[in-house]
Amino acid sequence: MEVNVKNMNNLISNVYRNSIADEIGIEIGDILLSINGEKVEDIIQYKFLISDDYIELEIKKRNGRIYLYEIEKEYDEELGIEFTNPIIDKAKSCRNKCVFCFIDQLPEGMRETLYFKDDDSRLSFLQGNFVTLTNMSEDDINNIIRYRISPINISVHTTNPELRRKMISNKFAGKLMDTMKRLADAGIEMNAQIVLCPGYNDKEELERTLEDLASLHPYVHSAAIVPVGITRYRDGLAKLEIFDEESASQTIDQINELQEKYLERLKTRFAFLSDEFYIIAKRPLLEYDEYEGFLQFEDGVGMITKMGTEIVNYLKTITDDERLSKTKKVSIATGQSSYEFMCDMAKEIMNKFKNIDINVYRIKNNFFGETITVSGLLTATDLIDQLKDEDLGETLYITRSMMKSDEEIFLDNITLKELEEKLKIEIIPCQNEGIDVVDKITK
Missing domain, CATH: 3.80.30 (pyruvate-formate lyase- activating enzyme)
Structure with a gap:
């Protein structure tokens, strides 16, 4: 039996090891045709249909043959597959023309x-x-x-x-x-x-x-x-x-x-x-x-308060730690709006770790204009221009939010690796979490 699949949006790109899909023989490159006889066109529809404890899965294999899998599982248990398009069909573009659209x-x-x-x-x-x-x-x-x-x-x-x-x-x-x-x-x-x-x-x-x-x-x-x-x-x-x-x-x-x-x-x-x-x-x-x-x-609601509280509280838990004896000089690059906060946090870390010297650099957003002050909208271009002549020590720390969520690339299409080559320094992105910031700076 052959099925004419007009597009490859239901193409399976990943199968988790030891998952239900893995156990029944579903493979990367297979195509999902239907669940319980219903054609799947939307990831929300997919998640809804697989939630039952019994489902029938129609799969087209790479050789063109079609198999019907009868699956008994726990309610809401995932199958363990991903698709080439995470929302299966195309994302809907915005038809609006908002006065404030970034x-x-x-x-x-x-x-x-x-x-x-x-x-x-x-x-x-x-x-x-x-x-x-x-x-x-x-x-x-x-x-x-x-x-x-x-x-x-x-x-x-x-x-x-x-x-x-x-x-x-x-x-x-x-x-x-x-x-x-x-x-x-x-x-x-x-x-x-x-x-x-x-x-x-x-x-x-x-x-x-x-x-x-x-x-x-x-x-x-x-x-x-x-x-x-x-x-x-x-x-x-x-x-x-x-x-x-x-x-x-x-x-x-x-x-x-x-x-x-x-x-x-x-x-x-x-x-x-x-x-x-x-x-x-x-x-x-x-x-x-x-x-x-x-x-x-x-x-950005409470981000500073949350991170500051986490950093202060986490530093209190560190007592007998080998990190306390490692001498290092490092830098932090941040936007104008969080500069004062990051200076205060750097002081908290240096008060705990007398062996660590931290310089905090305020980066002006020349790329978009100085009215944009948040760190997440800084570009690699501004980091290069404003830090190339500075003594950054052995490592530069930035917020991970400066880059694409699933890739180490900045808004201006410069990769993290390219930025490291330009500044000739190791650059470590930190999550907006106090423990992650302290651990990456002090270890």
Whole structure:
């Protein structure tokens, strides 16, 4: 029996050793045709269909023969296979033209994948991406509910229908609350993100948005608020202002009041500002416990507090350790927004390890413009230009977030290896975790 497979999106690229798939003889290069007689076109559909404790798997082998496997397993147990395309069919590109879109502010010559705007609910579930919900058909909404895709990360920005249509430039953008209410009624959990743009969705509009979102709690877990980022490549785009010390302070005061109200009403602070607001305003961040488990950590909410607490606490546990006798001189390169914090952490480490000398270098973002201050948007070009004449010691440490998540390559298409060759030094990326930072610097 021959089957005409139009594409190779269901091509199996990996089989985990000792997994169910490995045990029954599924191999790399095989093609998944169906599960329980249903053609698989979506990774969410795949995960839903394999969750049962009995499934029938139709596989086309590389020689063209087709086999039907009857599998009994534990409920929700994985089969142990991966596909060449992690979401099986193509990711959906974004049809919006957001006034604050960072991709529209990119110069030429960067990593090719950076220019693709995704707006795919499956990537929200699988990778933590935020989606606007404007790119979703009725079938997409039904699939989220049917397959229990949860949590969904939603780029909200505003719940004011008219303002949202203006900010996102999509005529369907005003349907947001109707869609979110439908998802909440179905028990789908959501996280919300608001890119705050002065003069657009701040102040009264921000309060309105948060009140609307809070009305859907607990299905909307929390709302992260991040300041708009503006690069020097905004030619021909809508005029936007950035936050300064005064406007950032006003936003902090506004959120503090709302957090007190939500704590009493919802038993959660619900709305959280990213660290950038506090740095711009020169105000102290929240305490560790006030971040309530760091629900929006990937949005930069509480990242500094979490890492600082982890570093200090971990250093206290190190007593009789061979690392205390190893003399070394090293460097850390970081963005402007985290420079003071990294200087403080370097002092904490040097106070514990008298034999280690750490220099912290503040890297200005000349590539995108000095209004971009976060470390994750630094390029290898700026690292080279600003560190090439410095005494960096034996090792340079950077945050892993400067590079692509699955590859050691920077935004400007320069690899980690190439950067090491340019600076003539070993470079070690660190995760945004206190223990990882201390261990890599001191071992």
